Amino acid sequence: MEIRKATSTDVEEMQQLIQQFADIGLMLPRTIKSLCEHLQCFTVAVEDGKVIGVAGLHVLWTDLAEIRSLAVAPEAHGRGVGRQMVTALLQEAEHLGIAQVLSLTYQTGFFEKLDFHIVRKESLPHKVWKDCIYCNKFYHCDEVAMVYYTSHHQVLRPAREA
Numbered sequence: 001m002e003i004r005k006a007t008s009t010d011v012e013e014m015q016q017l018i019q020q021f022a023d024i025g026l027m028l029p030r031t032i033k034s035l036c037e038h039l040q041c042f043t044v045a046v047e048d049g050k051v052i053g054v055a056g057l058h059v060l061w062t063d064l065a066e067i068r069s070l071a072v073a074p075e076a077h078g079r080g081v082g083r084q085m086v087t088a089l090l091q092e093a094e095h096l097g098i099a100q101v102l103s104l105t106y107q108t109g110f111f112e113k114l115d116f117h118i119v120r121k122e123s124l125p126h127k128v129w130k131d132c133i134y135c136n137k138f139y140h141c142d143e144v145a146m147v148y149y150t151s152h153h154q155v156l157r158p159a160r161e162a
């Protein structure tokens, strides 16, 4: 199995993989156009010439990126494919100087294993919610917000006493 950046020849399989989970409400669907426009954001897992995993890192602001469209083919679940793709995206975030990586997810157990922490959705900046208008759960979003802090994250220290 190989983890690598996506190329244009992967797009159709990426779309089908995402659609499979979008159909059961686990994630937002992606069009071929949207995948092409953001192709540089995506990493794939490939085995025997077949795309078995996809995940994207979308930079939202100078200090914030989001993991989107994370999907592993059902027959490949539990083999570390998701972990390897997310680890690759976190390395990318480190390289880009991003301080926090966000995931809006139902898979809290998976992300906890990767050192993400649950945060209050109200604490997130408005730009995070830009694409949520396309979601039919806009008014009753039940996803959990989880954040990973990279080495660029500044820990706020209490002000020194005078």
Ligand SMILES: CC(C)(COP(=O)(O)OP(=O)(O)OC[C@H]1O[C@@H](n2cnc3c(N)ncnc32)[C@H](O)[C@@H]1OP(=O)(O)O)[C@@H](O)C(=O)NCCC(=O)NCCS
Binding pocket: 021, 026, 027, 069, 070, 071, 072, 073, 076, 077, 078, 079, 080, 081, 082, 083, 084, 103, 104, 105, 106, 107, 108, 109, 110, 113
């Ligand atoms: C969530 C998903 C990406 C995980 O991918 P995966 O390749 O099966 O996960 P991995 O094998 O890399 O698992 C890594 C670790 O997380 C654990 N894990 C995986 N899914 C889990 C879950 N739903 N709850 C708790 N732990 C989970 C594994 O047991 C493993 O633990 P270990 O390192 O102690 O052995 C995959 O189940 C999936 O595609 N789900 C459907 C789409 C989806 O919900 N995507 C998330 C959108 S944010």
